[in-house]
Amino acid sequence: MGAEEDKKLIIDTLKGKKTKTKFYLKDFNNMFPERRPREVSKLVNEMVAEGLLEYWSTGSTTMIGLKGAGIQHETEDSDQ
Amino acid sequence: MVKRKTPMLDELEKGKWPSFVSDIKQEAESRNETDVDLQTPKEVCDDLLDLLELSFKDREGHWKHGGIAGVFGYGGGVIGRYCDRPEEFPAVKDFHTLRVNQPSSYFYRTEFLRKICELWERRGSGLTNMHGSTGDIILLGTTTPQIEEIFWELTHNLKQDLGGSGSNLRTPNCCIGKSRCEFACYDTQEACRNLTMEFQDELHRPSFGYKFKMKFDGCPNGCVASIARSDMSVIGTWKDDIRIDQEAVQAYVAGEFKPDGGGFAGRDWGPFDIVKEVIDLCPTHCMAWNGKKLGINNRECNRCMHCINTMPRALRIGKETGASILFGAKAPILEGAQLSTLTIPFMRMEEPFNEIKELVGKIWDWWSEEGRSRERLGELMQRKGFAKFLDVCGVKADPRMIKEPRSNPYIFWKEADIPGGWERDIKDFRKRHQK
Known part of the structure; x- marks a missing residue:
């Protein structure tokens, strides 16, 4: 698969999840079982830089989701 | 002065210890009087106090x-x-909190400290934590629009990066090392800086x-407590013998030199007693004193540092120095707190530190493959066993990894080593053994 197909797979998989909006890096690794985890994390980080995904961190742990999906703190009381 | 209604916080100002409440109040007063062009709300410290009271x-x-x-471009800090x-x-x-990568061993110029205080007063709350438990400079409290502005100023004007x-x-951390300490067995500052630069992406x-933490202690005294606080603890050690200056030992015994570098001087402990204060306290009983000469059976020494700390003018670390590498310390979330486990008894620590970088790479690959979400390396080591971890590191088991024989031995039998393998016919077994 090419990089664009990989990104599409990630976005489609995340959009397909109805109950979760934040994911651990491990969830992304599971989408590419044949890849080394370090390669997957680099792809995910690239997608964050491109504005497709975003980090969400407690300070202790980092989770990743589609940009703008789920609770966004500033807009927590809104309809999102 | 503003009259606050914070009776519970006020309790925390009583007693002889410094109080963070007093510090925040002081900053609140300062912000009300300052002529600095504040980019964050003037009342930030007032509201913080009131919120804490609530x-x-x-x-x-x-x-x-x-x-x-x-x-932008960062996922941490x-x-x-x-x-x-x-x-x-x-x-x-x-x-928001910012973690700023501290200079190695916290060497600051006052000019730098003034600049960072000025920046944080203007663009943050003015409240800092010098330093957080990981070692970073912690800048407490700023607004969302200020984050990129602060980052620009930090990196361009102060030449300092986020942690x-x-x-x-996490931000690597090191002790004061060879810059000030004669016990340092390797250049902790150089190792810390080199690995920080190498692993910028991570x-x-x-x-x-x-999280993954690495800390660098120059000797087993462990001034950054790497053995308790880091997934990878790099602790200085030596291979050869402790160097003894017998004349200086005599001088300690005669009272010419103060033991412990003059420490513990708050009361009269009486004259220095080398047998009571050094020989009998050696944990491996590898020292002897015949009244004239000090002897050390170096093969039994476990680098506790007590004798060297007590008589630093007489005893020195060996000449063949490097570090022991330990893995897996963590605080209690799962299972409980644990200290790092000795994995590499001795590694030379010299630039460009390729050996340790290669080892870190192997361990990260395994941890990323096998580790669960939010599982620390130490927990994975426990779950998979130390034998597996040694396999990953590519090192053979060594008696120095074991505290005492038969107490925590690691069994390394593999199926291929056993005649007939692991499999057995349970029915055949039951013919000879009842349930």
């Missing part, structure tokens, strides 16, 4: 959990903090299932 009254916190705050009562406390509506947070490599972007 938390004490309600007996629950008023900070939301987590956030997306950060700078900024910790989003949002208040859950923003209408009542608008000045701390967003109150690690979240599931990143430091700034989440690469793992959870």
Whole structure:
């Protein structure tokens, strides 16, 4: 698969999840079982830089989701 | 002076110890009087105090959990903090924390400290934590629009980068090392800096299932407590013999030199007694004193450092120096706290530190493959067993990894080594053994 197909797979998989909006890096690794985890994390980080995904961190742990999906703190009381 | 109604916080100002409440009040007063062009709300410290008082009254916190705050291109260094009562406390509506990579061993120029204080007064709350437990400079409380501005000023004007947070490599930390300490067995500052530069990507972007910390202690005294606080503890040690200056030993015994470098001088402990204070306290009983000469059976020495600390003018670390590498320390979330486990008894620590970098790479690959989300390396080591971990590191088991025989032995039998393998016919077994 090419990089664009990989990104599409990630976005489609995340959009397909109805109950979760934040994911651990491990969830992304599971989408590419044949890849080394370090390669997957680099792809995910690239997608964050491109504005497709975003980090969400407690300070202790980092989770990743589609940009703008789920609770966004500033807009927590809104309809999102 | 503003009259606050914070009776519970005020209790924390009583007693002889310094009080963070007094510090915040002092900064609140300062912000009310300053002529600095503040880019964050003037009342930030006032609202922080009132919010904390409310938390004490309600007996629950008023900070939301987590956030997306950060700078472009980085996935760490900024910790989003949002208040859950923003209408009542608008000045701390967003109150983000920044972790800034500290200079090795905390060597600062006053000029730098003034600049960072000026920056944080102008663009933050003025409140700092020097330093956080990972070692970073912690800048407490700024608003979302200020984050990129601060990052620009930090990197361009102060030449300082953000540190690690979240599931990143955390900011590496080291003791004062060879810059000031004669016990340092390797250049901790150089090792810390070199590995920090090598692993910039892991430091700034989440690469793992959870945090990973590395700390560098120059000797077994462990001034950054790497053995308790880091997933990878690099602790200086030596291979050869402790160097003894017998004349200086005599001088200690005769009272010419003060033991412990003059420490513990607050009361009269009586004359120095080498047998009671050194020989009998050696944990491996590898020292002897015949009244004239000090002897050490170096093969039994476990580098506790007590004798060297007590008589530093007489005893010195060996000449063949390097470090022991230990893995897996963590605080109690799962299972309980644990100290790092000795994995590499001795490694030379010289530039460009390729050996340790290669080892770190192997371990990260295994941890990323096998580790669960939010599982620390030490927990994975426990779950998979130390034998597996040694396999991953590519090192053979060594008696120095074991505390005492038969207490915690590691069994390394593999199926291929056993005639007939592991499999057995249970029915055949039951013919000879009842349930």
